Amino acid sequence: MLGFLTISGQEIVMLIVGIVLLYLAVYKKYEPLLLVPIGFGCILANIPLAGISQTTGFLGIIYSFGIKTGLFPILIFIGIGAWTDFEPLIAHPITGILGLAAQVGIFITIGLCLAASSLIPGLEFNLQEAASIGIIGGADGPTTIYLASRLAPQLVSSVAVVAYSYMALVPIIQPPIMRLLTTKQERQIIMKDGRTISKTTKLIFPIATTIVIGLIIPDATPLVGALMFGNFLRESEVCDRLVKASQNELLNLCTILVGLSVGGRLTGETFLTFKTLIILLLGVFAFATATASGVLMAKLINLFRPNNRINPLIGAAGVSAVPMAARVANLEGQKANPYNFLLMHAMGPNVAGVIGSAMAAGLLLAILK
Numbered sequence: 206m207l208g209f210l211t212i213s214g215q216e217i218v219m220l221i222v223g224i225v226l227l228y229l230a231v232y233k234k235y236e237p238l239l240l241v242p243i244g245f246g247c248i249l250a251n252i253p254l255a256g257i258s259q260t261t262g263f264l265g266i267i268y269s270f271g272i273k274t275g276l277f278p279i280l281i282f283i284g285i286g287a288w289t290d291f292e293p294l295i296a297h298p299i300t301g302i303l304g305l306a307a308q309v310g311i312f313i314t315i316g317l318c319l320a321a322s323s324l325i326p327g328l329e330f331n332l333q334e335a336a337s338i339g340i341i342g343g344a345d346g347p348t349t350i351y352l353a354s355r356l357a358p359q360l361v362s363s364v365a366v367v368a369y370s371y372m373a374l375v376p377i378i379q380p381p382i383m384r385l386l387t388t389k390q391e392r393q394i395i396m397k398d399g400r401t402i403s404k405t406t407k408l409i410f411p412i413a414t415t416i417v418i419g420l421i422i423p424d425a426t427p428l429v430g431a432l433m434f435g436n437f438l439r440e441s442e443v444c445d446r447l448v449k450a451s452q453n454e455l456l457n458l459c460t461i462l463v464g465l466s467v468g469g470r471l472t473g474e475t476f477l478t479f480k481t482l483i484i485l486l487l488g489v490f491a492f493a494t495a496t497a498s499g500v501l502m503a504k505l506i507n508l509f510r511p512n513n514r515i516n517p518l519i520g521a522a523g524v525s526a527v528p529m530a531a532r533v534a535n536l537e538g539q540k541a542n543p544y545n546f547l548l549m550h551a552m553g554p555n556v557a558g559v560i561g562s563a564m565a566a567g568l569l570l571a572i573l574k
Contacts, residue, residue: 208253215473216251222471223247226366235373239346239464243366246468257469264469267462272361275354277463278347279431284456285347285559286435287448289527291410293552296399299506300519300550304557306502307523308565310342310495314487321483328483333357336569338484341368342491343562344375344524348428350463352566356573362470363481367488372526378489379496379521379533386500387517392541394516396550407440418564424574425567429560492524499523499554522551525558 226244230237250258258264271277294301318335322328330338333356340352341364349368353361371378384392411433419426435451438444475481499520507514518537522530531551538547 206254208255211253213253213473215477216253218477219251219471219473220248222476223251223468226468229373236369238460239369240373242461242464243369243468243471246465247471248468249465250469250472258472262469264466268466268469271459271462272350272354272466273358275351275427277459277466278351278354279427280455280459281347281463282428282431282563283435284451284459285527286411286432286437287439287451287456289432289436289439289556289559290552291436291556292402292407293399293549294554294556295402295406295410297550297553299515300553301557301560302506303499303502303515303520303523303554304525304559305523305561305564306520307495307499307525307554307558308343308561309498310491310493310524311339311562311565313339313494314342314491315339317490318487321487325483328480330480331357333573334360336573337361337364338487339491340364340562340566340569341371341488342495342524343558343565344368344372344492344495344526344530345559345562346372347463348525348562348566350467351428352569355570359475360484362467362475363484364488365467366471366476367484371488371492372529375524375526375529376533376536378492379530380537382493382496383500383518383521383534383537386497387504389541391504391517392538393545394514395542395545396516396519396547397513399550404440404442408437411437411440414560418560418567422564422567422571424570425564428563428566432559432563495524496521499558516545516547516550519547519551519554523554523558523561525555525562527555527559528552530558531555 223244226240229235230240256262315335318330322330337353337357346369353364415430415433418429438448500517503515503517503520518534522534534551535548538545
């Protein structure tokens with residue numbers, strides 16, 4: 206009946222992992238809203254004999270209710286939509302191409318996963334697992350959890366922790382790639398302000414986006430529809446209570462439950478494996494490739510727009526780590542030119558990346574489910 210008499214070496218290691226996640230969240234400020242509940246959930250899951258993460262344990266119940274069904278990621282998207290301003294994207298529609306281009310990293314990583322399975326002895330990823338790892342390149346935690354829970358439930362905890370960890374490391378991972386692929390002259394480009402967007406246009410956008418994407422990729426409708434519903438609440442300006450509830454109570458509660466339940470899956474049997482180490486490496490590759498794809502697409506577009514060029518730095522914001530990726534692009538732009546303010550321009554591809562990652566997840570679901 207005494208836990209310390211039955212604790213295993215794996216459980217000790219995972220308790221340390223949980224403490225490290227809490228340290229990174231509290232002292233390094235790495236995605237604290239997610240890493241704190243994930244880290245604490247990891248500790249709870251590895252207390253011997255407690256059974257908290259089992260089917261009848263409270264973390265197991267939360268996992269079955271909200272993660273396994275994909276419900277929590279969808280509710281989180283409602284909250285994200287209520288916070289999101291799509292005006293930078295509507296004002297500069299061409300920046301949407303950058304958000305879509307960044308999703309190339311997802312599909313390149315899927316191919317790399319399958320190649321690694323055939324080249325590395327003892328490593329095996331099926332197509333569903335490869336897709337669940339590749340979606341990390343979208344840098345969207347809820348989308349990663351949603352897709353993995355549908356295609357490869359056994360990988361949910363691993364890919365979720367990897368996705369959120371790399372999202373927290375955006376200011377470290379992205380700048381070297383951005384500087385490598387651009388010249389100082391390109392980083393100094395000052396972009397023109399976009400046009401003013403009317404309220405009617407802001408109301409039409411979420412409706413039209415839901416219908417168009419829903420008709421093209423029906424499996425993307427749950428995520429995209431939830432995102433656009435939250436945004437419509439915001440732009441309608443007649444649902445203040447619902448907007449505040451979506452931005453605060455709904456989003457905060459789901460964030461807590463997602464973090465705890467994902468952390469509750471971090472046991473030695475699922476996390477301390479060779480496969481998890483490979484997922485860590487593939488995750489950073491996916492993220493780096495997505496960043497590079499957005500930057501290179503901006504450079505390609507500039508070949509056809511010599512008189513109205515895009516600063517390639519904003520292409521890196523095509524990954525949907527909102528708004529951190531946009532802030533990093535702005536910071537790098539100001540290093541090259543102190544009078545260059547790219548934040549609002551970078552928000553265009555940034556929010557397009559959220560839509561793009563949801564579309565990619567829907568496409569993968571349609572093909573592989």
